[in-house]
Amino acid sequence: MHGTPLSGLSSRTATCLLGLAALLLATLSPAQAAAPRVTIFAAASLTDALDAAIADYEADHDVDIVPVYAASSTAARQIAHGAPAELYFSANEQWMDWLASQDVTLAERTDLLNNRLVLVAAPGTSLDAFTPGAGRPIRALLDDDQRLAVGNPDHVPAGIYARQALESLGEWQALEPRLARADNVRAALALVERGEAPLGIVYRTDARASDKVHQLGTFPADGHTPITYPLALVDPPASDAARAFRDWLTGREAMAVFERFGFSPAAAGTP
Structure with a gap:
């Protein structure tokens, strides 16, 4: 007849070993x-x-x-x-x-x-530094079939700020039909990084985080609500x-x- 592993031990020793085993299991338990x-x-x-x-x-x-x-x-x-x-x-x-x-x-x-709002360009761009609102409009930087990448202005904060900035510059009506609307600001940045959009409006911090875009200029802080x-x-x-x-x-x-x-x-x- 086969006994349990503890069958040959005294009850006191068995109890101590069981207690020690329980303590060890509790100590090693992933939940604990x-x-x-x-x-x-x-x-x-x-x-x-x-x-x-x-x-x-x-x-x-x-x-x-x-x-x-x-x-x-x-x-x-x-x-x-x-x-x-x-x-x-x-x-x-x-x-x-x-x-x-x-x-x-x-x-x-x-x-x-x-944060601040900036205009960025695709890799290898030949565009020089450009200050939004300093004379030349942003739309002049785009060819007829090109689009401007932004977070969706209907709900994405970066897009909401971008709309305000473009409205303050008097460019919203001209550029709204040419927006490449992204689900978030990083998705908008990615469109420019991949060259799918030649220009994008993102946060300064996004532009700094990427070595694949060229920051052209910063939007006037008074052209949108504080970020x-x-x-x-x-x-x-x-x-x-x-x-x-x-x-x-x-x-x-x-x-x-x-x-x-x-x-x-x-x-x-x-x-």
Whole structure:
């Protein structure tokens, strides 16, 4: 007759071994060992800077930060439909306001970053530096069959700012039919990088992140509403890990990362 592996041991020894085994299993259990996870939904234009900030933060904290990048409009709609975001980092205040109006509770909202709008050209362009609004119109840089890449002005923040900028220059009506509308600003940038559109309107930070486009010039800041990036906790009470990461993002260490990628601190962004 075969016995169990513990059958030859005293009951006290067996109990001790079972307790030790249970402790060891608990210690090694992935569920027990896993770091807390924080999901942040963020504007596509934040991709490079936020990835770098997350890497710095995770190096000093036992936490797993999971970024989800999309147009701010897309991210806001996903959150409103129940996507499990603990933080929302938008490229404009409009979509943060919209999300707050959708019975989604936001907390500790702060305007964190500013950006600028620039005109970029495809690789190998022979165009010289060009300042929008300084005389020659943007449409003069396009051949009859060429298009201008932008984030979709109907909902993408970069496209909304682009429309405002073109309206202020008196070029919206002429250029609207010639827009190559992209789902987010990085998609608009990609159209120019691939040479599918000779020109594009993107953020300064996007132009700096790419070695495949040539920045021609910066749009006048007074031609559109300020490009502001608000940050907020979603559906609090937030986890301690989410709250700690939010607080770190508003501090000087994170701001140094964002500035390295071309962002500037918002007027009332950091404490």
